[in-house]
Amino acid sequence: MHLPSLLSFFELSKENAVAELTLDPKLKYWVLLPISIVMILVGVTRQHIMALIGLKVKSVPRKKITEAQYMGKAQSLLGNGSNLSDESFKTRQEYLAQILAEGKYVAEQTKSDEPVNPLNDPNASDAMMNMAKGNLANYIPQTLIMWWVNHFFAGFVLMKLPFPLTIRFKEMLQSGVMTADLDVRWVSSISWYFISVLGLNPLYNLILGNNDVDALGMAQQQQQLGGMPGGPAPEVMMKNLANDVTIAQHETCFKGIEERVLKLYKN
Amino acid sequence: MSSSEAFADIKSPVSIEFNRKVILRIQDITSLVYGCGAGILQLESLQGFGLFAISYISVAFVFFAWFCHFQPGKYFQSPVQEVLIDSLFRELAGFVMAWTFVYALLG
Numbered sequence: 001m002h003l004p005s006l007l008s009f010f011e012l013s014k015e016n017a018v019a020e021l022t023l024d025p026k027l028k029y030w031v032l033l034p035i036s037i038v039m040i041l042v043g044v045t046r047q048h049i050m051a052l053i054g055l056k057v058k059s060v061p062r063k064k065i066t067e068a069q070y071m072g073k074a075q076s077l078l079g080n081g082s083n084l085s086d087e088s089f090k091t092r093q094e095y096l097a098q099i100l101a102e103g104k105y106v107a108e109q110t111k112s113d114e115p116v117n118p119l120n121d122p123n124a125s126d127a128m129m130n131m132a133k134g135n136l137a138n139y140i141p142q143t144l145i146m147w148w149v150n151h152f153f154a155g156f157v158l159m160k161l162p163f164p165l166t167i168r169f170k171e172m173l174q175s176g177v178m179t180a181d182l183d184v185r186w187v188s189s190i191s192w193y194f195i196s197v198l199g200l201n202p203l204y205n206l207i208l209g210n211n212d213v214d215a216l217g218m219a220q221q222q223q224q225l226g227g228m229p230g231g232p233a234p235e236v237m238m239k240n241l242a243n244d245v246t247i248a249q250h251e252t253c254f255k256g257i258e259e260r261v262l263k264l265y266k267n
Numbered sequence: 268m269s270s271s272e273a274f275a276d277i278k279s280p281v282s283i284e285f286n287r288k289v290i291l292r293i294q295d296i297t298s299l300v301y302g303c304g305a306g307i308l309q310l311e312s313l314q315g316f317g318l319f320a321i322s323y324i325s326v327a328f329v330f331f332a333w334f335c336h337f338q339p340g341k342y343f344q345s346p347v348q349e350v351l352i353d354s355l356f357r358e359l360a361g362f363v364m365a366w367t368f369v370y371a372l373l374g
Binding site: 032158159161192195196198199200201203205206209 | 295298299306310311312316360367371372
């Protein structure tokens, strides 16, 4: 499409503009601004309430951490063992295989053959509680604001949208305005509510920003330590790791390193 | 196998998250500011959305050039997906909100 034709296209879209209504300028200051301010403030408050009621720092018993870290140690030996020399790999291999096979650092001997009910697990129920709280904190304020907007600011045209909409939106966006032929671009206050519900996320990110970084790191840590509720028992995992470590093939990266270094710097 | 190949697959979730936050913050602020601009200019329908498309793409390009030094693959696992597609509707909604608000305030 050439530039002139594009421009004329824009002109055309401008031309079929609708008949102008004259709105009371006070509508902006007494309806549009209050709704916006209330919505922003509710979002900020919700964030702070969530921070207060959710995500307490959970303490994990030391034994659990030791257990997890020994398993991590075995895994990293398997993954990065090629960076060790032969002797040091052997030493670690023997030590870890023995320790893990013995189950010396298993935190608690689980009763065998008894699948843990995920609903009874305190960690899992905590997570579910948090999720429920989050949902409640989302829905209650939204319902309240929607009711408030519908109740206080109903029955008049508030603003003109800068873009045309299809006739199907008329029912929703012009609720309470009894004009059959009015263009859909003239909308009542509930549509400003909808637009800001959809569009406020970037603004919240800029206002609140940054403080959820720590929360995320903490959640990750907890997930690592807590383990999966339905996963295999740590004992079994340790036994498997011990087997893996025992049969691990080792090829050190120091093999023939002198020749390689000399070759690298020959020129 | 050289060491750079061996460590190519190692990824830091903290850094991935951090990079994502940086681009999200930039996109948030630019889409709101451009939305206000569209409202101040009293743009309507296609012109406004055209401004959004231009601003969104140019911001992504400037980000690639300035922040990533033309090597977005170093900072994102799939640059186009993460920078251009993931946050498209979020930024569009933010733009439309700012645009509508300023348009109504000044109009």
